[in-house]
Amino acid sequence: MLKCSTSLWSADLANLASDMRRVEPYSERFHIDVADGHYVKNLLFFPDQVKALRPHTKLPFEVHLMTTEPLDWIEPFVEAGADGIIFCLDSTRQPRELLRVIKSFGKQAGVSLLITEPLELLDPYWEDLDILTIVGTAMGIKGASMDSSVPQKIRRARETITRLGLKTEIEADGGIRRETVPLLCAAGADFIVPGSLMFREDPKAMRNWLATL
Numbered sequence: 168m169l170k171c172s173t174s175l176w177s178a179d180l181a182n183l184a185s186d187m188r189r190v191e192p193y194s195e196r197f198h199i200d201v202a203d204g205h206y207v208k209n210l211l212f213f214p215d216q217v218k219a220l221r222p223h224t225k226l227p228f229e230v231h232l233m234t235t236e237p238l239d240w241i242e243p244f245v246e247a248g249a250d251g252i253i254f255c256l257d258s259t260r261q262p263r264e265l266l267r268v269i270k271s272f273g274k275q276a277g278v279s280l281l282i283t284e285p286l287e288l289l290d291p292y293w294e295d296l297d298i299l300t301i302v303g304t305a306m307g308i309k310g311a312s313m314d315s316s317v318p319q320k321i322r323r324a325r326e327t328i329t330r331l332g333l334k335t336e337i338e339a340d341g342g343i344r345r346e347t348v349p350l351l352c353a354a355g356a357d358f359i360v361p362g363s364l365m366f367r368e369d370p371k372a373m374r375n376w377l378a379t380l
Contacts, residue, residue, distance in 0.1 A: 169348070169377050170358045172198040172229055172338060175220075176211060176309060177362030184223040186366065193370040196227040196251075198340070198360045201244070203234040206258055207307025214243040221248035231279065231300065231340070233307055234258065241268055251275030253300050256288060266295040279340065281306060282314045286323050296335045299324055301356075304341035309362065313342025318354040325355030345376075352380045 173194040178186040187197065199217060202209040217228060227250035232240055237254040238261075244252060252269045256278045259265055269276035277298025280288070282305070289299070301321055304311035321337055328335045339351045340360040351359060364373060 169352050169356060169380065170195040171365065171374070171377075172196045172358045172360050173365050174198045174200065174340075174360050174362040176200045177366045179366070183220060187220065187224050190365050190370045191224050191226055193365065193374040194226060195358070196229050197224065199228055199230045199249075201230055201232050201234060201240065202307055205235045206255065207233050209233075209307045214240075214247040217244060217249065218247040227251065229253065229275070229298070232258070238265055238268065241265070241272070245272045245274060249274060251277065251298060253277035253279050253298055255279050255281070255306070256284060257281065262292055263295060266292065270295075277336075277338075280320075282316065286320055286327070293327065293331055293333060293335065296333075298336050298338055299328075300338045300340050300360075302341050303339060303343075303347075311342060313344070313347045317342070317347075318350045321351060321354035321356050348377070349380055 171194045173190055175197055200211045202211040204210045228248055229251040230244045230249040232254045234240055237258050241252055251274055254265055266276045275297040279300035279302050281302055301317055303313035303317040324337050336357040338358040339356045343359050343361045343364050
């Protein structure tokens with residue numbers, strides 16, 4: 168069954184703690200998008216904010232760095248309570264070094280691939296990946312439709328992970344809708360990153376629906 172890495176970007180930002188508690192029973196972890204205003208034209212979440220949220224849930228925090236200089240943000244978010252850190256593959260010239268640093272803190276390490284980035288870019292790094300986030304929309308845009316290429320990319324990633332005998336989790340992020348989730352499930356995704364699907368619907372009913380796929 169698909170698991171949920173629930174996106175706090177879609178929560179009630181004025182009442183984050185209470186909204187987190189409301190959906191916590193229906194989520195496996197929380198997905199925290201970090202944007203610095205440079206890599207994408209948004210400002211989202213920062214270490215002190217994540218640290219303040221940490222006592223309000225026992226679920227893991229997965230931090231998705233949509234930033235320039237992602238190496239600079241790893242330790243601050245680890246100290247804030249992150250359990251996993253994902254960075255954008257094209258945001259660094261040293262992906263292996265970033266993966267090594269994240270793992271040196273005992274955290275899950277992952278990368279995210281843009282719609283335009285082929286899966287082959289990961290060939291040097293598969294053995295180092297705990298999480299692969301397949302981004303289905305333009306980076307940093309909320310509410311957009313999922314690109315039609317995403318299910319096939321997930322399918323190919325699943326084939327590679329199986330062939331290599333790895334335990335890398337595949338996560339679909341962006342355009343998570345009632346009509347797209349069955350396609351992602353069939354393609355072999357382990358996690359979806361629901362936003363409005365979790366916070367704007369009845370989360371219990373949504374999870375019951377996921378169980379039928």
